[in-house]
Amino acid sequence: MVVKQYFFSLTSPNKLSRLFYSLMAVLFFITSSNSLFAASVTASLNKEVTIENEVVQLTLRADFSDTGNGPDLTPLQRDFDILGKSQNSQFSFNLGTSTALNFWVVSLMPKSVGTVEIPPIKIGAHESEPIRLVIKSSPQLMDSNGNPPVIMRTEVSEIEPYLQQEVILSVKLYTSVAMQNANRSVPSHPDLVVERLIDDQMNYETINGTQYQVLTRDYLAFPQRSGVLTLPPQSIQAMINTSTGRRMIKVQSEPLNLQVLPIPASYSSDTWLPSQEVTVSTSLSKTSDTPRVGDTLIWTININAKGALPEQIPTLDFNSTPNYKLYPKPPKFDNQKTANGVTGNQTIIVEVVPTEEGSLVLPDINIVYWDTEQRIIRTATASTQKISIAPLPNSSNGTVKKEADKATISEPLPAQTRSVAPISLAKKPNAKTIEPSALDIELTQVDQGISFRHYLVIGLLLLAVFLISAWLSIRFKRRKAQPNTLNHVPTLQEFAPLNTIDEQSAYKTLITCCQQNNLPQLRSSLLEWARHRWGDDEIRSVDDIKRLTSVQVTQLLMESELMMYSNNPSHEWQGEPLAVALEEYTSGQAKPSQASQLKTLYPNF
Numbered sequence: 001m002v003v004k005q006y007f008f009s010l011t012s013p014n015k016l017s018r019l020f021y022s023l024m025a026v027l028f029f030i031t032s033s034n035s036l037f038a039a040s041v042t043a044s045l046n047k048e049v050t051i052e053n054e055v056v057q058l059t060l061r062a063d064f065s066d067t068g069n070g071p072d073l074t075p076l077q078r079d080f081d082i083l084g085k086s087q088n089s090q091f092s093f094n095l096g097t098s099t100a101l102n103f104w105v106v107s108l109m110p111k112s113v114g115t116v117e118i119p120p121i122k123i124g125a126h127e128s129e130p131i132r133l134v135i136k137s138s139p140q141l142m143d144s145n146g147n148p149p150v151i152m153r154t155e156v157s158e159i160e161p162y163l164q165q166e167v168i169l170s171v172k173l174y175t176s177v178a179m180q181n182a183n184r185s186v187p188s189h190p191d192l193v194v195e196r197l198i199d200d201q202m203n204y205e206t207i208n209g210t211q212y213q214v215l216t217r218d219y220l221a222f223p224q225r226s227g228v229l230t231l232p233p234q235s236i237q238a239m240i241n242t243s244t245g246r247r248m249i250k251v252q253s254e255p256l257n258l259q260v261l262p263i264p265a266s267y268s269s270d271t272w273l274p275s276q277e278v279t280v281s282t283s284l285s286k287t288s289d290t291p292r293v294g295d296t297l298i299w300t301i302n303i304n305a306k307g308a309l310p311e312q313i314p315t316l317d318f319n320s321t322p323n324y325k326l327y328p329k330p331p332k333f334d335n336q337k338t339a340n341g342v343t344g345n346q347t348i349i350v351e352v353v354p355t356e357e358g359s360l361v362l363p364d365i366n367i368v369y370w371d372t373e374q375r376i377i378r379t380a381t382a383s384t385q386k387i388s389i390a391p392l393p394n395s396s397n398g399t400v401k402k403e404a405d406k407a408t409i410s411e412p413l414p415a416q417t418r419s420v421a422p423i424s425l426a427k428k429p430n431a432k433t434i435e436p437s438a439l440d441i442e443l444t445q446v447d448q449g450i451s452f453r454h455y456l457v458i459g460l461l462l463l464a465v466f467l468i469s470a471w472l473s474i475r476f477k478r479r480k481a482q483p484n485t486l487n488h489v490p491t492l493q494e495f496a497p498l499n500t501i502d503e504q505s506a507y508k509t510l511i512t513c514c515q516q517n518n519l520p521q522l523r524s525s526l527l528e529w530a531r532h533r534w535g536d537d538e539i540r541s542v543d544d545i546k547r548l549t550s551v552q553v554t555q556l557l558m559e560s561e562l563m564m565y566s567n568n569p570s571h572e573w574q575g576e577p578l579a580v581a582l583e584e585y586t587s588g589q590a591k592p593s594q595a596s597q598l599k600t601l602y603p604n605f
Contacts, residue, residue, distance in 0.1 A: 039064035043121055043128035047245075051136050052113050055083065055239070055246040058106045060121055060128065065100035068124045073106065075119040083107040088562045090555055109248055110135045141242070141249065145209040149177040152253040154234055156221075157341075160259045163226050165274040165372050166307040166341055167258070168197065169219040171234050174205070174212040182238035191229055193222040197337055220342055222309070226262040230255055267377055269368035271314035276307040276341075278369045280382035284352070284362065292390045293357055299326075299350040299384065301365055307372060310335055310344035316365065318350060324360060327351040357391040503532035511582065514575030519564055522575070526557075552581040 042061040050056050060071050073082055084107045089100070102123075110116065113135050120127040141149055151174035161167050169187055187194050197218040205214050223229055235252035263272050285298045305313050310333035318326040328350040336343045354360050367380040500506040506529040513525045523542060530539045534548060542561070546554040556578040563573045584590050 039126055041121065041123050041126045041128040043118065043131055045118070045131060045133060048132070049134045049136065050110065051244070051247075052110060053248045053250070054110075054242075054244065055248065056080075056108045056110065056133065058108055058118065060104040060106070060123065062102040062123045062126070063099070064124065064126070065102075066124050067102050071104055071106075071121050071123045073121070075121070076106070076108065079111055079116045080108040081111060083109055086562055086565075088558060090558065113137050141247075143176065143210055147176070147208050147210040148251075149240065150175050150179070150236065150238070150249055150251045151207075151212070152234055152236055152251050154231070154253045154256055156231075156256060156258065159257075160261060161223060162261045162274045162370065162372060163263055164222050164224065164272065164312065167221040167223065168341055169194070169221045169231070169256075171217045171219070171253070173215045173217075173236060174207070175215070176210050176212050177240050179238035179240055182236060185235045187219055187221070187231060187234060189221075189229060189231060191223060191225040192231070193224060195220050197342070198339060201339075218339065220337075223258060223260040226260045229258040229260055231258065264370065264375075264377075267370055269314075269377075271368070273305065273308060273312055273314060273367070273369040274372050275305040275312075275369045276371070276373055278306070278367050278378070278380040279304045280365050280367055280380045282362075282365055282382045282384045284384050284387060286387065290390050291354070291387060293354055293392055295354065295389075297352040297354070297360075297387070299352050299362060301348040301350070301382075303346045303348075303365075303367060303380075305344045305346075305369065307341050308344045309342065310346050313344060313346045314367070316348060323354065323356050323358075324362075325353040325355060327353070354389040357389050360387045360389050498528060498531060500528055500532070503529065506532045507582075507586065511579050514579035514582070517573055517575045519560060519573040519575070522560055522578075550581065550585045553578070553585055556581055 040063050042063075044059050044061075046057040046059070058076075070087065073085070076082060086105045088103045088105075110133070115132060115134050118131040118133060120130055143149060153172045153174070155170045155172070157168035157170075158165065171187070173184075197220050201216045201218075203214050203216075205212050221231075233252040233255050235250065237248065237250045239246055239248050241247075281302045283300050285300070287296055287298070291297060301316070303313050315331070316328075318328045320326050328348060332347045334345040334347070336345070352360075352362070362384040364384075365382045369378055369380065370376075371378045498506075500509060506525070510525040510529045513521050526542060526545055527539065530545045530548075534544075538544060538548070542557060546557055560573060560575075560578065
């Protein structure tokens with residue numbers, strides 16, 4: 001009876017009208033919510049008026065998830081240089097509906113001065129509205145003392161060098177501000193051979209009240225053509241931070257002119273060698289205390305040329321004579337680089353075989369070069385000490401051998417137990433007086449020697465087989481026991497032990513890291529605190545922390561990851577909002593000063 005009365009109360013006119021209006025309100029809310037979150041692309045700039053060589057940030061927002069390959073930035077390349085791009089995504093759920101927000105921050109550098117239009121940028125099936133940007137000419141950057149923040153100068157050690165003479169080119173970079181993404185030019189010229197001299201040298205210098213850090217980079221330059229050579233200006237392009245934002249600067253030095261002099265007419269040598277100083281040293285080493293005819297002697301020649309490469313030193317010609325034979329080896333090249341220039345070294349080794357006895361005299365070594373400091377022709381000379389060569393050992397006993405030969409022919413030699421002469425000269429003894437012959441004794445000794453060698457080889461082979469068998473047995477046992485050790489998987493605590501005692505100490509370390517804006521240390525501090533709070537079974541990465549914490553903490557963690565892998569410097573990250581969100585999550589109470597706008601959640605955009 002009660003149920004029937006309740007059914008009639010629902011079917012009353014007042015109740016039906018209320019139910020109808022409620023359904024209409026729900027349908028209207030759903031329809032309005034769908035229209036409110038209609039898919040669209042929004043483009044905005046961080047400034048509408050800028051100056052040349054200043055970075056402009058274009059932010060693109062897509063209110064849908066199907067973004068394809070992201071924004072098509074090809075239309076921007078006509079008026080801008082694209083320096084970098086970063087991306088961030090976030091999702092929200094409300095009353096059964098999901099909303100996807102995708103952000104792209106593009107760093108742009110205008111190519112010209114004037115009013116340019118950023119064309120519509122297409123993302124997926126939608127595109128943004130065009131935006132106008134005004135670029136004004138910028139005055140030269142000056143500090144409070146009227147000095148530019150970056151200066152580049154070039155210097156050379158010699159304005160009028162000779163052909164192929166060493167010239168030290170110094171490129172000095174003066175900086176009073178920090179630079180990022182610096183790109184320096186390298187000296188080059190088709191008629192110059194250029195290479196690095198030494199590592200960069202750094203010092204400090206004060207110019208008109210401004211202290212500069214001076215970075216000096218030295219190069220070696222060797223002109224390959226006489227006449228006037230113009231070295232193009234050296235330049236540097238870098239990003240610096242100014243009061244109005246990040247700005248790109250381009251600084252270059254003044255060009256240099258070299259008046260290269262030709263080879264002087266008074267230079268009489270066939271090979272041209274410009275050098276500050278050339279020194280030559282030689283030595284002849286003996287392979288025995290008393291070298292004889294046919295022995296090998298080592299002749300070493302060292303040539304050092306200051307201000308020249310080792311390849312510029314002329315090659316030497318070596319000719320044999322009736323007194324000796326010369327066998328030269330290919331020369332060895334080396335160089336020593338200092339702040340004063342390069343010193344080339346050439347080392348030549350010659351094998352000398354004397355063919356006659358007496359005093360061995362090798363020729364002098366003469367190197368003709370052009371003294372670039374005194375501008376005169378000079379000759380560097382070195383002599384080698386003499387060595388006495390003894391005759392062959394059998395050459396002085398020629399007459400004795402002849403007399404001995406005559407004696408053997410006239411009468412037989414007496415019988416001997418072991419022949420001291422060659423077998424062909426040994427006389428056959430009388431069978432009545434001596435039973436064994438010398439030839440039989442010699443053959444017996446040879447047979448005994450061969451038998452011992454056989455035993456030695458067999459013993460070594462058996463030892464080798466034994467060692468190989470033992471090695472294979474040990475290897476088999478180790479391989480059999482190896483799977484047991486491989487099956488052991490270390491736990492997370494064994495692989496990465498915790499550095500803090502409890503959750504409270506880890507939480508304090510995490511809050512301090514956020515308050516100090518220490519972005520590189522954030523990930524390790526987060527994982528340390530989360531492992532204390534939820535355990536190693538729940539925490540494997542930062543994504544697990546996003547899953548277990550609040551929406552605000554998740555969004556701020558996504559922003560920190562975006563800053564870490566973007567082109568923005570890590571010191572621009574502000575960790576205070578993340579510290580506040582963590583305190584609210586752990587305490588369960590919201591702070592009065594926190595706002596929920598997108599600007600608070602993304603303070604670094």
